[in-house]
Amino acid sequence: MAKQQSSETYNLPLKSHPAPQARGVFGLSASTRFDAQTCVLIIVSVITGYLVLPPLYSVLQTSLFTTKLTGELDEFTLRYYQELFRELQVLGPFLNTVYFSIGSALFATIIGGVVAWVVTRTDTPLRGLGYFTAFASFGTPFILYTIGWLLLLGKAGPVNYWLRTLLNQSGPVLNVYSLWGMVLVESFLWSPFVFLMLAASFRSMDPSLEEASAACGARLWQTLRRVSLRLMLPAFFSVILLIFIRSFESFEIPALVGLPGDIRVLTTSIYLDAQRMPPTYGRAGAFSVLLMLVVAATLYLYFRVTREGDKFHTVTGKGYRPTVIQLGGWRYVTGALLLLYSFVLLVLPFLIVLWASLLPFYMQPSLEAFSLFTLKNFITAIHFPKITDSIKNSVLLGLGSASVVMLLTTFASWILVRTKLRGRWLLDLLTTLPLLFPGIVMGLAIMRFYLIVPIPIYGTLWILLVAFITRYIPYGIRYTHSGLLQLHRELEEAAYTSGASWSNAMRRITLPLLTPSFLGGWVFVFLLSAKELSMSILLAGPQTPVVSVAIFELWENGQVGELAAFGVIWTVILVSVAIIYYLIARRYGIQQH
Amino acid sequence: MSLLLAATLSAVLLTQISWAATVEEVAVLKSSDRQKILVEGAKKEGKFSFYTTLIVDQVVRPLKEAFEKEYPFVQVEFFRGNSDRIVQRLLSEYQAKRYAADVIDGTTTTTLVRRAGYAQKFFSPHLAEYPAELKDAQGFWGVANLYFHTLGYNTKMVKPNEVPKSYEDLLNPRWKGQLFWSTGRGGGGPLFIGNVFLSMGESAGKAYVQKLKGQNIAKTTASARQVLDLVIAGEYPIALQIFNHHAYISKTAGAPSEWQPIEPVAATISTIGLTKYAPHPHAAMLFLDFVLSKRGQRVYQASNYLPAHPEVSALQADLKPGGGRFKKVNYINPDDQFEKGNEWLEYFQSQFLK
Numbered sequence: 001m002a003k004q005q006s007s008e009t010y011n012l013p014l015k016s017h018p019a020p021q022a023r024g025v026f027g028l029s030a031s032t033r034f035d036a037q038t039c040v041l042i043i044v045s046v047i048t049g050y051l052v053l054p055p056l057y058s059v060l061q062t063s064l065f066t067t068k069l070t071g072e073l074d075e076f077t078l079r080y081y082q083e084l085f086r087e088l089q090v091l092g093p094f095l096n097t098v099y100f101s102i103g104s105a106l107f108a109t110i111i112g113g114v115v116a117w118v119v120t121r122t123d124t125p126l127r128g129l130g131y132f133t134a135f136a137s138f139g140t141p142f143i144l145y146t147i148g149w150l151l152l153l154g155k156a157g158p159v160n161y162w163l164r165t166l167l168n169q170s171g172p173v174l175n176v177y178s179l180w181g182m183v184l185v186e187s188f189l190w191s192p193f194v195f196l197m198l199a200a201s202f203r204s205m206d207p208s209l210e211e212a213s214a215a216c217g218a219r220l221w222q223t224l225r226r227v228s229l230r231l232m233l234p235a236f237f238s239v240i241l242l243i244f245i246r247s248f249e250s251f252e253i254p255a256l257v258g259l260p261g262d263i264r265v266l267t268t269s270i271y272l273d274a275q276r277m278p279p280t281y282g283r284a285g286a287f288s289v290l291l292m293l294v295v296a297a298t299l300y301l302y303f304r305v306t307r308e309g310d311k312f313h314t315v316t317g318k319g320y321r322p323t324v325i326q327l328g329g330w331r332y333v334t335g336a337l338l339l340l341y342s343f344v345l346l347v348l349p350f351l352i353v354l355w356a357s358l359l360p361f362y363m364q365p366s367l368e369a370f371s372l373f374t375l376k377n378f379i380t381a382i383h384f385p386k387i388t389d390s391i392k393n394s395v396l397l398g399l400g401s402a403s404v405v406m407l408l409t410t411f412a413s414w415i416l417v418r419t420k421l422r423g424r425w426l427l428d429l430l431t432t433l434p435l436l437f438p439g440i441v442m443g444l445a446i447m448r449f450y451l452i453v454p455i456p457i458y459g460t461l462w463i464l465l466v467a468f469i470t471r472y473i474p475y476g477i478r479y480t481h482s483g484l485l486q487l488h489r490e491l492e493e494a495a496y497t498s499g500a501s502w503s504n505a506m507r508r509i510t511l512p513l514l515t516p517s518f519l520g521g522w523v524f525v526f527l528l529s530a531k532e533l534s535m536s537i538l539l540a541g542p543q544t545p546v547v548s549v550a551i552f553e554l555w556e557n558g559q560v561g562e563l564a565a566f567g568v569i570w571t572v573i574l575v576s577v578a579i580i581y582y583l584i585a586r587r588y589g590i591q592q593h
Numbered sequence: 594m595s596l597l598l599a600a601t602l603s604a605v606l607l608t609q610i611s612w613a614a615t616v617e618e619v620a621v622l623k624s625s626d627r628q629k630i631l632v633e634g635a636k637k638e639g640k641f642s643f644y645t646t647l648i649v650d651q652v653v654r655p656l657k658e659a660f661e662k663e664y665p666f667v668q669v670e671f672f673r674g675n676s677d678r679i680v681q682r683l684l685s686e687y688q689a690k691r692y693a694a695d696v697i698d699g700t701t702t703t704t705l706v707r708r709a710g711y712a713q714k715f716f717s718p719h720l721a722e723y724p725a726e727l728k729d730a731q732g733f734w735g736v737a738n739l740y741f742h743t744l745g746y747n748t749k750m751v752k753p754n755e756v757p758k759s760y761e762d763l764l765n766p767r768w769k770g771q772l773f774w775s776t777g778r779g780g781g782g783p784l785f786i787g788n789v790f791l792s793m794g795e796s797a798g799k800a801y802v803q804k805l806k807g808q809n810i811a812k813t814t815a816s817a818r819q820v821l822d823l824v825i826a827g828e829y830p831i832a833l834q835i836f837n838h839h840a841y842i843s844k845t846a847g848a849p850s851e852w853q854p855i856e857p858v859a860a861t862i863s864t865i866g867l868t869k870y871a872p873h874p875h876a877a878m879l880f881l882d883f884v885l886s887k888r889g890q891r892v893y894q895a896s897n898y899l900p901a902h903p904e905v906s907a908l909q910a911d912l913k914p915g916g917g918r919f920k921k922v923n924y925i926n927p928d929d930q931f932e933k934g935n936e937w938l939e940y941f942q943s944q945f946l947k
Binding site: 255444452538542 | 642648649650670671672673674678681682684685686687688689691693705708709710711776811812813814815819822823825826827828829843846847848850942946
């Protein structure tokens with residue numbers, strides 16, 4: 001795709017262009033451009049609408065009707081909303097949710113942002129470590145990661161042990177089962193995501209403004225604060241927004257970390273409430289609708305901030321590739337910071353997982369435990385039924401959903417950022433909507449839809465693919481959208497002025513320039529799909545096993561050790577994917593210069 | 594010629610009739626040639642599907658192998674999920690009139706499906722071998738295996754003479770802040786309270802729970818297995834309502850893990866039953882017979898599950914009542930869980946959750 005690159009592309013001689021010059025510079029080509037735009041808008045909207053609207057309809061419907069035991073809708077009711085607001089009236093859970101989400105969003109963005117800046121914009125040694133850490137940490141099964149942290153920071157864990165010895169206290173010093181514990185673990189979990197998103201943006205930033213600032217005598221810190229940070233505002237904002245939403249609706253951390261410490265958030269309140277029989281889907285529906293409102297409010301804020309897109313273009317035709325900032329002696333400090341990040345985020349949890357995988361049962365790290373080391377867990381994990389099938393399926397699904405999502409969202413973003421078409425707000429809405437569904441709600445909605453409509457994908461891999469694509473559209477679009485916001489319109493306009501057709505400009509200018517964001521998003525969606533559980537567990541049929549469900553099976557009745565062994569194997573596979581991506585990206589980077 | 598025609602016609606009619614046998618007819622068949630009819634029908638069906646809560650690696654695969662060895666002309670296809678997921682899937686399929694599931698199992702699945710009107714009564718000669726509490730009076734379910742909910746503790750943190758052996762022992766101030774349970778419906782706190790109510794009666798039970806409240810029991814949404822793992826890791830010394838066979842399996846792996854019954858022990862039962870529009874009723878009935886027979890029960894036994902059949906012991910015999918460590922049991926059948934479960938859950942939540 002990106003064969004011809006760099007400045008050569010911008011001075012593209014007209015002769016290589018298929019459009020005959022006789023067509024004129026503006027007249028015809030402008031109108032075909034318009035037609036192409038409308039076509040793309042319609043196609044992308046129809047596809048997205050087809051994916052997104054059925055689950056939305058289903059959610060609204062279930063939130064407004066009681067469900068009979070047979071699963072049929074019964075009577076219209078507002079009861080679920082009233083129940084939800086009764087829950088809200090007990091302001092505690094709601095405030096906890098807000099604190100938890102804001103805390104996690106900010107903390108994760110700070111960690112991920114600093115690391116992304118260090119890795120992409122400075123001459124710090126060991127920069128590759130940043131990417132490696134981010135990808136590898138995606139490989140650890142989510143639940144294992146959380147348990148790993150709890151065991152590290154828990155009452156009987158090594159951290160408390162060391163602190164106790166250090167401070168000469170008898171009881172546990174830190175209580176991880178608290179609000180700060182929840183924020184800490186949630187931030188750690190999301191910081192690789194922040195890193196990947198921001199690194200893509202930082203890498204394609206126009207350095208001229210920073211250079212100008214430096215030329216005016218500003219110091220590094222001043223430039224950072226007054227110029228760089230402000231340029232990155234849209235990217236920061238969309239990251240904070242995403243993590244806020246994810247934390248708002250997250251369940252695992254609040255359940256495993258918060259509940260033992262009596263910190264209840266909305267999701268855990270609803271979970272505790274929904275344990276009655278028969279299960280009430282209505283509450284989940286009403287909760288999703290509430291979530292939609294919160295997200296809509298956040299989005300409104302987001303658009304207010306980023307409306308004047310021109311302020312934020314960081315890639316223009318002026319030749320770019322951000323300069324690397326020479327940190328001098330400070331680079332050892334940032335290098336050490338990077339090492340610390342890798343250690344805390346990757347090495348520590350991985351070691352705990354590895355440790356657990358080698359033991360017949362979990363023990364806190366000690367010399368005594370070494371004598372118990374065994375490979376039994378690995379043998380059990382390898383002999384797990386259909387293991388090769390599930391790996392194959394998960395990889396296929398990852399490849400498929402990542403590719404479709406990124407293609408779809410590239411076009412969608414282009415329409416949102418570049419055109420002034422009337423209907424684009426609709427597309428914007430459609431591509432954001434999937435964010436609002438808890439995975440399990442969406443899984444159920446998609447299942448019901450395809451059971452009823454005569455499209456025979458129920459029980460096949462296709463239904464999983466459809467589900468993954470739908471779910472990850474918003475993630476793809478955060479990448480391509482902030483990537484495109486930074487590409488100045490003038491690059492494409494130069495192409496049009498030179499007589500390029502829309503498709504040509506897209507193919508030769510926009511897409512190649514967008515490659516870092518595209519690839520970043522692709523890998524991210526791939527990794528998310530590879531470990532998706534809440535929808536897979538309902539949609540994966542007897543003939544279509546996937547890895548995450550296999551891991552869950554091991555977890556449900558097996559011991560920590562077997563799950564850990566599988567985790568180690570799966571991490572190795574995903575790390576290989578990460579390394580391949582890294583090599584490709586580096587090759588691409590070389591071509592750039 | 595006409596004779597031949599008549600013969601063919603009647604043959605066709607006969608097969609038509611045998612094919613037209615409804616799921617119900619197959620399910621409640623009691624005639625002496627029952628086995629023959631089931632086998633003939635199953636040969637034509639060639640397969641059936643089993644929606645199961647059992648762990649695939651541990652017991653579904655061995656069951657499939659053993660059954661297919663006995664009836665090589667039938668393939669077992671399975672979908673694995675927890676009770677909720679199985680019910681969700683089945684109900685959605687039935688609403689769309691896609692009848693895929695033949696046999697379902699789980700602690701609450703059969704009750705939910707039956708109340709939705711999608712379960713089918715069945716007869717199996719082996720049901721007679723089970724006591725009344727381990728089969729449905731109306732014939733909607735049998736029981737494949739049992740779960741016993743007991744105390745689990747870390748043997749490094751709790752000395753043998755200290756282990757609480759009665760409800761009274763749990764109130765010892767020594768255990769304040771040291772007990773741990775799950776908030777989940779099918780086990781943990783709610784089931785503990787339900788069992789206390791069943792054992793002591795509701796008013797005495799509530800009085801006891803009030804005293805227990807003072808012990809500041811730690812809680813989690815984690816599963817019983819995870820609760821035990823955290824006890825083994827030393828986060829808490831004692832867990833209430835874990836599965837006794839989990840503690841045993843960990844103990845044999847060398848973990849500092851042991852279980853202690855407080856009688857009567859709460860037992861949940863994994864029921865198994867037939868769906869209303871089962872597409873392969875003959876094969877499904879053969880499978881139900883197999884699972885409930887001693888031979889099928891031994892497959893559960895070999896997998897370290899606790900077989901329901903009174904004459905098939907557990908691999909480690911003392912995990913089942915009468916094996917030497919406990920006798921009295923409250924079998925909590927799915928209908929009780931359905932009807933009283935919400936009360937227990939609500940009382941638990943009102944008393945132990947902020």
